[in-house]
Amino acid sequence: MKSILETIGSCPIVELSHSLVPSGKKLYLKLEQFNPNHSIKDRTALGLVLAALKSGHLAPGGTVIESTSGNLGKSLAMIGAAMGLKVIVVVDPKVSSTAVNWYKAYGAQVDMVNTPDGQGGYQRARIERVQQLLHEHPGAYWPNQYDNPQNPAYHDEVTAKEFARLDYDVLVGCVSTGGHLSGIARGIKRDRPQVKVLACDVLGSAALGGAFSPYLLNGVGLAWRSANTHLDCFDYHSLIDDHHAISMCRILARESGLLLGGSAGLVAYGALQCLYGSSAKSVLAIMPDSGTNYLDTLYDDRWLEQKNIHLYGVEALRQDLQANEFKRSRSGRDLESVPSLSY
Structure with missing residues (x-):
C-alpha cells in the first residue's frame, strides 16, 4: 500500500455469541472500528473528498470545513494530512477531549461552538458557524455530510458490496446524517430486494420524525431530517433511549470483549429487538465505531452517574426485548406509518 487511505474498508463481520441472542437465530456484527480511525466515517469522508476533487469543488491543497460530532472530523483530518489539505472541524461541547486532540494531532484546526440552538441542540449552531467560516475562507469546500448526495452514493457504489457476502434477512443500522445507511440499503436492495432494513435512532432525535429533545449519545440523531x-430505503424503524444503548455497550464490552461506541450499542439493541419481535432468523448490524472514543463518557461510571444514566443488566434487557412489539410498515415503504419502538 502507498497510503493510509488504502486501508479504509474491508471490515470484518463476526457472529455475536451471547445469551441475549434468541435461540435458533443469528446476529452478525459488521465492525467498522477496523477502519484506521475506528469508524465508518472514514468511508464517508473519503467518498466526499474524492468526489469533490473529481468535480473541482475542492482544489488540490485546498481547505475543507465541516461540522462534526466527532468521527467525521477525525476522518477528514486524517485525509487532509494524507492529501495535503487544510481541514477545519466545527464541534460543540459534547465532543470528547480525546477527539479534539485527535484532530489536532493530524494538524486540523478546531472551532468550538458553545451556544446551542433554540431547541437545545448544537447541530444547527455548528452549521451556522460553518457558513461563517466559508465566508472567511473563500474557495473552501464544505462536504456537507447531511445533504450532499455523494455521501449515500459512495456507500451505495462501494460500501454496499461488502454487505453482499453474507446471507441475512434484515440489515440494521443507525440514522445520523442518513448517508451510510441509506446508501448501503439502496445498494443491497438493488441486488437483493428481499432483504429488509431497520433504521435505528436515539430517542429525542427528529431524523425519523417527531419533535427534537436533547439526548446524550454522540454520532447518532439529528435535530431535523x-x-x-x-x-x-427503510422497512422498519426503532427509537432507543440513551439508557438501553449505553447498557448494551457496557454488557458487550464485559461479556463479549466488544468495545463499541454508543451508536453501535444502539444498533445492537435494535437488532435484538428485530430478532425478538419479528420472524427474521438472521440480522446483520452495522457497528459504526469503537468505544475507544468514549472511555471518558459511556465507560466512565462517574460520568454515567452525573448524567443520571440507569444501566440495565442482561435480564432486564431481555425482559424489555421480550415485551417489545416490532411491526413492519403497512406499506413496506411508508416510514411514517411504522410504530416507534421507544424505551
Whole structure:
C-alpha cells in the first residue's frame, strides 16, 4: 500500500455469541472500528473528498470545513494530512477531549461552538458557524455530510458490496446524517430486494420524525431530517433511549470483549429487538465505531452517574426485548406509518 487511505474498508463481520441472542437465530456484527480511525466515517469522508476533487469543488491543497460530532472530523483530518489539505472541524461541547486532540494531532484546526440552538441542540449552531467560516475562507469546500448526495452514493457504489457476502434477512443500522445507511440499503436492495432494513435512532432525535429533545449519545440523531435520509430505503424503524444503548455497550464490552461506541450499542439493541419481535432468523448490524472514543463518557461510571444514566443488566434487557412489539410498515415503504419502538 502507498497510503493510509488504502486501508479504509474491508471490515470484518463476526457472529455475536451471547445469551441475549434468541435461540435458533443469528446476529452478525459488521465492525467498522477496523477502519484506521475506528469508524465508518472514514468511508464517508473519503467518498466526499474524492468526489469533490473529481468535480473541482475542492482544489488540490485546498481547505475543507465541516461540522462534526466527532468521527467525521477525525476522518477528514486524517485525509487532509494524507492529501495535503487544510481541514477545519466545527464541534460543540459534547465532543470528547480525546477527539479534539485527535484532530489536532493530524494538524486540523478546531472551532468550538458553545451556544446551542433554540431547541437545545448544537447541530444547527455548528452549521451556522460553518457558513461563517466559508465566508472567511473563500474557495473552501464544505462536504456537507447531511445533504450532499455523494455521501449515500459512495456507500451505495462501494460500501454496499461488502454487505453482499453474507446471507441475512434484515440489515440494521443507525440514522445520523442518513448517508451510510441509506446508501448501503439502496445498494443491497438493488441486488437483493428481499432483504429488509431497520433504521435505528436515539430517542429525542427528529431524523425519523417527531419533535427534537436533547439526548446524550454522540454520532447518532439529528435535530431535523437531512436530505441524505432516504425513507424509501427503510422497512422498519426503532427509537432507543440513551439508557438501553449505553447498557448494551457496557454488557458487550464485559461479556463479549466488544468495545463499541454508543451508536453501535444502539444498533445492537435494535437488532435484538428485530430478532425478538419479528420472524427474521438472521440480522446483520452495522457497528459504526469503537468505544475507544468514549472511555471518558459511556465507560466512565462517574460520568454515567452525573448524567443520571440507569444501566440495565442482561435480564432486564431481555425482559424489555421480550415485551417489545416490532411491526413492519403497512406499506413496506411508508416510514411514517411504522410504530416507534421507544424505551
